[in-house]
Amino acid sequence: MRKRTLLKGLFLVILITPGCKTQVEPTKEIRIPVEISTVSLGEIKKSLDSSGDIKAELEVRVFSKIPERIEIYYVDEGDTIHRGEPIARVLAETIQHGVEQAEAGLAALQTRQVNLKSDFNRTRNLFKVNAVSKQQYDAVESQLESLTAQVEQAKAILATALSQHKDATITAPISGIIGKRFLETGDMAMPSLPVATVVQMDHVKIQFEATETDLGMLSLGQPSEVMVRSYPDRIFSGNVSKISPVLDPLTRMAMIEVLIPNSDHILKPGMFAKIRVTTGLLKDLIVIPRHVVLEHTTLKRENGQDQVLKDYYAFVVNASSKAEQRKLEVVYADHKSIAVRSGLSAGENLVVSGQKNLRDGVAVMLAGTGEK
Template identity: 30%
Template sequence: MSATERPFLPLLALLLVLLGGCGEKKSEAPRPEAPAVPVLLGEVTTRRVELILEQVGTLTARHDVSLRSESEGRVVEIAFREGQPVRKGEVLVRLDAARVRANIVNFEAQISELNARLENKLRTLERNRPLLDKKLISQLQFDNLETEIAEVRAQIAQARANLVGEEVRLADTVIRAPFDGVAGVRTLSSGDYLKVGDPVVTVVDLDPLEISFQVTEKFKPKFSLGQTVNLQVAPYPDRTFSGRISFLSPRVDEATRTFQVKAQVDNGAKLLSPGLFARVTVITDVFAEAVTVPWESIIQTEQETYLYTVQDNIARKVPVRLGRITPQWAQLLDSELVPGSAVILEGKFASRDGGRVAPKSPSAPGGAQE
């Protein structure tokens, strides 16, 4: 090597060192830890929970009849006032019964005359019996007398039947309330002539009323006679009316898989009316110490329902199955959460399973926005 090449050797070595250093992998800096999510906490509690089944139905009257005339005649008295209570047996309308009464008097006189004739012929028969034994009269004469007696008896029977018919007609000229109720609209006037079958007035029994509704077959074991039902109707949105189950259908409809339930509803105040649409609620189960959480803690998606609990400022995802739900709380079914456990109310959508959280006071300003 010449003397002129020696000064370049140190420079070449330095260049090789620099190039080798450029190929070395740099060490990664540690990632910063995710900040804790600010959360507002609630608490797992226990309470009495009633599971309520809701159905709808229409109120009807147990007795609602349109009375019709069973006799012909002119209206001589209208004794009811429309919309007013009537008692069973109370007279509502009277028809002219003068002709019927005259017929009754006539048939009574006819029966009296026939009875007198019968008695006379019976006495004659008894007087002729010894004569027949002594052959003083023929058997034919005696038989004719017995035939006459039979004919008179038949005439008496017919007259009595006619009398009964007229007495029925007389009773039918007085139209009475068949049960306690309320009289409907008045459509008659004095002097109107009614024929058999003409409408007179409607009478409706308003207390108690009845409601009928359908229930899915799976709830059949939850229903029993005498069980309480509650109702709400649009005219009185702030009032609840109660009744008791009076009928449970023994059959389940094969098409709808439901069975019919009827309940009698107390209507002593006469606030309810037949035809009203009602929302019916029935308690089907009672849990004395049900596990519940604030409704704000629940997260529901198409795939699952869950919430977050917090322990040592760490969020834990817990799948849950819900029972009864209200705007304030939700019942947890088959839950292992114990009363007093903390659950996330605000900040739940920003939380993650195993992530750190920072509980805050409910009165603290600001907070995480969901």
């Protein structure tokens, strides 16, 4: 009886099952969250970036003309000095003795010259009245001329000795600041070894090399921005002051110099600086942040040489909330922005975040809203 009941139940299940229909929910379209910004016209500064060491506008190394030990330093590093003021003095005892000897020798010759002039005048008067012979007169005159020449020679010797004595005091050739002292009191000064440097720091300069390609964009007077590590939040302004008229034949590079006002002497020679020279201004172009652009680099060989080709792409959101990939024709690009000639139009919705997750035609929604 129990078996018959189970068979009836199974039969009823078989009869009922074919009439049942399964309910399948429709699949939801997946939308990628993005952030957008409206494309607009703008402007961008064309620039050339480089780096270099800061140098004083003028730096002069000062040497001792006399190989002798330093007797005293009158200045220290950082001191202000004017042209002609003493920096140091070397020992000058030997030179002083030479001056004294030259003075004594000159004095002795001048005394003899005075006495011989008296003899000459007397002999000349006697010769006029035929009291002495012509031979005696010529002899005295010859002695006077010889002695006069000796006096002039002694004067020259004394002048040389005095000049050497003056050279024992090392003076500043220009006005400025003592940048560095290379010796200490008691050290041996040599004509080949600088004693100190004098720098003028009211302006400082930065020198860097530019390629042949970059050289065509540079001109005198172009504004420049300078950044140093010591003052990361401050930008110093300067201008291109020199462009080398020749290129290095080995590197094909030209030396460029930028001059920066430095009246407060904040910028120090030897500092490492980054420099950006503004070479032009592009206006009325679509300018977008560089980080929103996808870059694709390929290597192509032309005329036996490898060339790197770089393509730029961006995504926009169309009226159907779909992502459209656009290839951009780039006019100019720097580390922050890109100027676009074609590929985008003013007023379009540019994807500025989430673009790396997109492909052409995928549905999108605004991030954080759940809406398209």
